Amino acid sequence: MFDRLPLPSQFDRTIVAGGTVAGLAGGPILVVLLGLMIAGTISVAEMVFYLAAAVVLAGALGAVLIKNIVHASLALIATLLGVAGIYLLLLTEFLALVQILVYGGGVIILLLFALMMTNAQDDPIVQDGTQKPFAFGVAALIGGVFIAALLDAQWGSPTAAVVPFRDFGMRLFRDFSVPVIIVAILLDIAFTGAFVNARRAEAEDGEGRS
Amino acid sequence: MIPIENFLVLAALLFAIGFYGVLARRSAILILMSVELMLAAVAINFIAFATYMDHDAFSGLIFALFVITVAAAEVGLALGVVLRLFRERRTANVDAANSLKW
Numbered sequence: 001m002f003d004r005l006p007l008p009s010q011f012d013r014t015i016v017a018g019g020t021v022a023g024l025a026g027g028p029i030l031v032v033l034l035g036l037m038i039a040g041t042i043s044v045a046e047m048v049f050y051l052a053a054a055v056v057l058a059g060a061l062g063a064v065l066i067k068n069i070v071h072a073s074l075a076l077i078a079t080l081l082g083v084a085g086i087y088l089l090l091l092t093e094f095l096a097l098v099q100i101l102v103y104g105g106g107v108i109i110l111l112l113f114a115l116m117m118t119n120a121q122d123d124p125i126v127q128d129g130t131q132k133p134f135a136f137g138v139a140a141l142i143g144g145v146f147i148a149a150l151l152d153a154q155w156g157s158p159t160a161a162v163v164p165f166r167d168f169g170m171r172l173f174r175d176f177s178v179p180v181i182i183v184a185i186l187l188d189i190a191f192t193g194a195f196v197n198a199r200r201a202e203a204e205d206g207e208g209r210s
Numbered sequence: 211m212i213p214i215e216n217f218l219v220l221a222a223l224l225f226a227i228g229f230y231g232v233l234a235r236r237s238a239i240l241i242l243m244s245v246e247l248m249l250a251a252v253a254i255n256f257i258a259f260a261t262y263m264d265h266d267a268f269s270g271l272i273f274a275l276f277v278i279t280v281a282a283a284e285v286g287l288a289l290g291v292v293l294r295l296f297r298e299r300r301t302a303n304v305d306a307a308n309s310l311k312w
């Protein structure tokens with residue numbers, strides 16, 4: 001019966017390797033977090049937060065560092081869904097749903113289509129620029145300054161509160177009605193512009209450039 | 211209850227990673243993905259401040275919604291431009307778009 005199984009392709013091997021790495025890295029973290037939770041050091045909400053934060057940061061590092069362009073965009077999906085989980089932990093279900101709908105449904109599909117229509121088929125491996133050390137230095141500087149500043153500040157101990165859907169809608173469509181209309185016009189202009197731009201390129205390709 | 215510093219540190223790290231991506235990547239699409247990471251970090255900050263410190267007005271939630279909307283519009287328009295660039299130059303790297311270099 002084994003000869004019916006398909007041969008492992010490059011994609012299967014990638015999935016197996018990625019799963020192995022994720023398991024090896026995520027297993028000890030999970031064990032440590034469970035231990036801390038049972039010992040009573042951190043609460044359940046904090047443990048969920050640390051797991052979601054690990055997903056977000058690992059996906060972000062993957063999206064920034066992986067050389068294969070398609071795998072990098074798959075890592076970006078993990079990050080955006082993890083960010084939706086962070087929104088849920090911030091007690092805003094509506095924004096988590098919007099995040100999943102807009103990013104998971106729209107933006108990622110657009111990005112993948114653009115990847116497929118450019119160079120993903122012929123050459124999925126990209127070479128990054130030569131300014132990597134400079135980029136790392138600047139990013140580490142910015143992150144370090146942000147973290148040092150916000151750990152130095154006195155936040156008190158504020159508590160989170162749930163915003164009801166009804167209040168959110170009232171505030172959005174009554175107090176912010178003019179910005180909502182402006183954003184609607186912006187979306188209209190942006191997508192009309194994208195459509196016209198891509199369509200003109202199609203026409204030029206069809207006629208042959210002069 | 212999760213302290214607010216956790217969310218702020220997470221957002222700062224995410225912003226720094228996205229900034230590294232913007233500077234280090236050469237493909238325009240990957241630069242766009244890194245910009246998305248930075249926008250997500252900013253939205254986390256807005257929502258954290260709104261839910262923890264602004265219980266009555268919660269303007270940060272509205273701003274995060276606008277950030278998501280404008281990011282979607284930006285991706286749609288920028289990908290059209292990237293496709294155009296690819297048809298002109300046969301590559302999507304940003305250092306191929308140097309017509310304005312004098």
